[in-house]
Amino acid sequence: MKRPTPWPQALPLPHWPFSLAYRHRLMALGSCFAQEMGIRLARLAYNIDLQPFGQIYNPLSLADSLDRLLAGRGPEEEELFLHQGLYRHFAYHTDFAHPEKEVALKLMQQRFEGAKAQLLQADYLLLTLGTAYYYTYEGQLVNNCHKLPKKQFERQQMSITEGLAALKRVFRALWELNPSCQIILTVSPIRHLKDGAQGNQRSKARLLLLAEALEEEFAQLHYFPAYEILLDELRDYRFYALDRAHPTNEAVDYIYQGFGQSLLAQEEQGLREKITKLYKAFSHRPNWPDSQAHQDFLQRQNDQLAALKQAHPAISWTKWEMLLGR
Known part of the structure; x- marks a missing residue:
């Protein structure tokens, strides 16, 4: 099916042999x-491990996070620090922080072990590069600054050579342990305007050249043009949020539609539509949740879900139901 486009010429989508x-x-x-891409796949009940460290913006931190998983280098107690009443880790997002050190460490370790197992068996690894700028703290690369004073960090812009060396090394390590894994790489269309318009464009240019070099180097790495779709097809501020940096839900849905056409198995389209319909039904928040009408509605949805589970035992429904709070 041809994607509708608000502009005369749509960019050609990749046609991958898988x-x-x-x-x-x-x-x-x-x-x-x-x-954004991962949550849409999770809502379709795909078996996806999404952001085990939280958001990662630059290629060097991305390479470091993958290296930690492949080497089994999980978080250690001495790596945690206390800031604003919460114990944190420079490799993890604030979502993992907790007032109790033991709880914070356990949350990180549990997430790490699950992600390590998933990566070693992953058929697809989806990676998005956001910015070429990175931060170090006392010479150590950090993924998240946790709102510590800026003067405590050194901010640098990655060279293409640095990014290429880091990612090539970790990708080769991945394929030694998981040789069949395919990597889908994108450059985020989100604008980092704190760097200024010119700084943002120069940063994105480095990421685009890095992605090109990696795609030329590795047959198992494939580039999806999310950045180009937003800038070339949807080149209008109506597709940006009020901050003029993040794409609107409409724009993200449009990019995801193209992503799905390139990647998702066409023979499972009917199944995806059924799962989407069920997700929307379970997400509905009624005015009268205790009414008999709503209870009958829930029973019908539960019966449909039970039938899908029986018909498709290969689908892992646990994370899908967790998204719904079930």
Whole structure:
């Protein structure tokens, strides 16, 4: 089916010699655009491990996070620090922080072990690069600054050579342990305007050249043009949120539609439509949740879900139901 486009000429989508099916395992890491793509796959009940460290913006931190998983280098107690009443880790997002050190460490370790197992079996790894700028603290690369004073960090812009060396090394390590894994790489269309318009464009240019070099180097790495779709097809501020940096839901849905056409198995389209319909039904918040009409409605949805579970035992429904708070 041809995608509707608000502009005369749509960009050509990649045609890859593979497709994502429900039997496959996935992992998604990177900027908040990876989060947007990953959450849409999770709502379709794909077996995806999404952002095990939280959002990662630059290629060097992305390479470091993958290296931690592949080497089994999980978080250690001495790596945690206390700031604003919460114990934190420079490799993890604030979502993992907790007032009790033991709880914070356990949350990180549990997430780490699950992600390590998923990566070693992953059929697809979805990565999104957000910015070429990175931060170090006392010479240590950090993924998240946790709102510590800026003067405590050194901010640098990655060279293409640095990014290429870091990612090539970790990708080769991945394929030694998981040789069949396919990598889908994108550059986030989200604008980092704190760097200024010119700084943002120069940063994105480095990421685009880095992605090109990686795609030329590795046959198992494939580029999806999310950045180009927003800038070239949807080149209008009506497709940006009020901050003029993040794409609107409409724009993200449009990019995801193209992503799905390139990657998702066409023979499972009917199943995806059924799962989407069920997700919307379970997400509905009624005015009268205790009414008999709503209870009858829920029973019909539960019966449909039970039938899908029986008909498609390869689908892992646990994370899908967790998204719904079930």
